[in-house]
Amino acid sequence: MQKALLSTVTKVISGASLGLLVLVSACSYSNGGDPAPCNDPTPVTYAGVISPIFDTNCRSCHGAGVYQTLGGGNDYSSYQAIKNQSARLILGCISHEAGYNPMPKGGAKISACDIARIKSWIDAGQPNN
Incomplete structure (x- = not known):
C-alpha cells in the first residue's frame, strides 16, 4: 500500500513539475526572446x-x-x-x-x-x- 501511494505521489509531483516547466518555457523572456511587453510588428511612427x-x-x-x-x-x-x-x-x-x-x-x-x-x-x- 505504501509503495502504491509513493508511486502516485511521485507521478503527481512529476506531472506538476513538467507542467511548470512547460509554462515557464512558453514565456518569451525565458527563451531568450525580447523582454519587451508588446511584440507588435507594426512600424512605430x-x-x-x-x-x-x-x-x-x-x-x-x-x-x-x-x-x-x-x-x-x-x-x-x-x-x-x-x-x-x-x-x-x-x-x-x-x-x-x-x-x-x-x-x-x-x-x-x-x-x-x-x-x-x-x-x-x-x-x-x-x-x-
Missing part, C-alpha cells in the same frame, strides 16, 4: 502609433490650447512640438522614474506596451510616417 497614445494620455493637459496653463509649458500637440521636447524628460515622466514628475498627472501610469512603443519610436529617430 508618429502618425500611426504615437499620436493616438498622446491623444489618449497627454493632450488633455499638453494640447495646443492648454499646455501653458495645465501642462507646465510642455507642448505635445503636434509631431514637431513633441520632437522639440526632451526625449529623456518624456520617458522619465511616463515611466515614473525617480526625479521626474509621474505622468499622466494624477492618473495611472500608461501601459508598459505604450511606454515601449514611445521608447522604440524615439530610438528609431522619431519617424513621422
Whole structure:
C-alpha cells in the first residue's frame, strides 16, 4: 500500500513539475526572446502609433490650447512640438522614474506596451510616417 501511494505521489509531483516547466518555457523572456511587453510588428511612427497614445494620455493637459496653463509649458500637440521636447524628460515622466514628475498627472501610469512603443519610436529617430 505504501509503495502504491509513493508511486502516485511521485507521478503527481512529476506531472506538476513538467507542467511548470512547460509554462515557464512558453514565456518569451525565458527563451531568450525580447523582454519587451508588446511584440507588435507594426512600424512605430508618429502618425500611426504615437499620436493616438498622446491623444489618449497627454493632450488633455499638453494640447495646443492648454499646455501653458495645465501642462507646465510642455507642448505635445503636434509631431514637431513633441520632437522639440526632451526625449529623456518624456520617458522619465511616463515611466515614473525617480526625479521626474509621474505622468499622466494624477492618473495611472500608461501601459508598459505604450511606454515601449514611445521608447522604440524615439530610438528609431522619431519617424513621422
